[in-house]
Amino acid sequence: MTRKEKNKEPHEPRTKRINIKPPARSPMSYFRPKPRRRKKDNRSTKILLTVVTAFLMITSIIGFLGNSQNTEGIDYKGYTFTQTPQGWNVKVGEEKYTFYTNPYEAEKYNLSSDAVEMLKASKYIVATFDTSFDDLQALDIARFDLANELDSGLGITVFSGVAEENSTYPLPVITCDNATSMIPVVYFKSSDRAMIKRDGFCVVLEAPTGVTALKLKDRLVYGMLGIME
Template sequence: GIFIIFVMVFSVVGFLNTEQPNTYNKITFVQVQKGWIAKTDFGRLLFSTHPSNVEQISVPAGVVQTLRESKVMMLTHDPGDPNKELLAMLGYNFLRLVEMENKENEKTKQVFFGVTQDLSSTPSRQTTQINQTASANQTNFTQPKQPANQKTIDCNDASPYIPVVKYETVNRSVMNATTNITFTNNCIILRGASESALVEVGDRLLYGYLGIIEDQQS
């Protein structure tokens, strides 16, 4: 059978600062050295970008509603991606957000982030664990190593009940290498051609999920 290996790591941290706050869609933001802190219903969240800098990135209709209503979802990226550590960190940010949502609203939403393994191909039939760690300020992240007999979760694994969110780097040499979010067959793909673009598209999805940037729900 297929065994899904996943790791869920979450933490909440407090921040102290004296910067002058500003508001966006009635949400208070305070600028700090590492980005922006938003005071949300789930607590204080640290973002790398301000919503006014990423609101121009379009989120297709149905993306936010699908993620909010799904009780289970999967996050993934290509383990051979040149920015795999950053993509793993973006996935962790989403994991942390869902955990905070679960705690605040007493929900039991599950997020799986990892790979699938066909246990029938392993003589020992033992579970292989993948460990990953991340601090609350998004540093010191350890990318999990992928055993040779495993395959990455991909868009083909998406279903109406379990959507897949995939992060990927777009080759700069491709003519249409733009930062965007697409939604096809229950798979949401976040693309960026640079590290900064990937961070922006990752924050854009979080802002939409939180309702800080309002998107189409149909």
């Protein structure tokens, strides 16, 4: 071996650099809340416990009122509703639902068919609400039930938002201005009247209380499941 060859250091094999592009951002990621510090977890736990407690209280009140009325059930357009301490039970297809309002009582709230079809045509919905409601616990139940009922009955995923920033609810701010044909909005609006109206790709549920919002939610789901027109 010559001196030139002896002093020559071996070279490591070159590696081919591969550029990996980050995955495209899902459109639904824009509705996810911003990451918060860990201390917020305790606040979320308290909110959940408050919602569960309120749910038990409200269902107990509804059950007490219901037991003083008709307990045999009612028939409505081919659907049989059975009254229980938790509310009105009905089976639609293979799914069972519990509502706080029977369909005859819900008939007093008008709901346009075009609003129903607009919501049913989408795979995603954002449910947003005013945090100025006095009984937010009842409104929380309305939002959570809406998400569960539309998911199990129609395969629609419901995301949550708030109409204005609030430290108790670390959710993205969503209003009717954010509604699109692909992702419409259901807006629980604090008002001195009870009604349901459509505003573009947004369905507004105006209610003076959280309990009234529960009734409007029932009317909306009745329409989307085809129980009511």
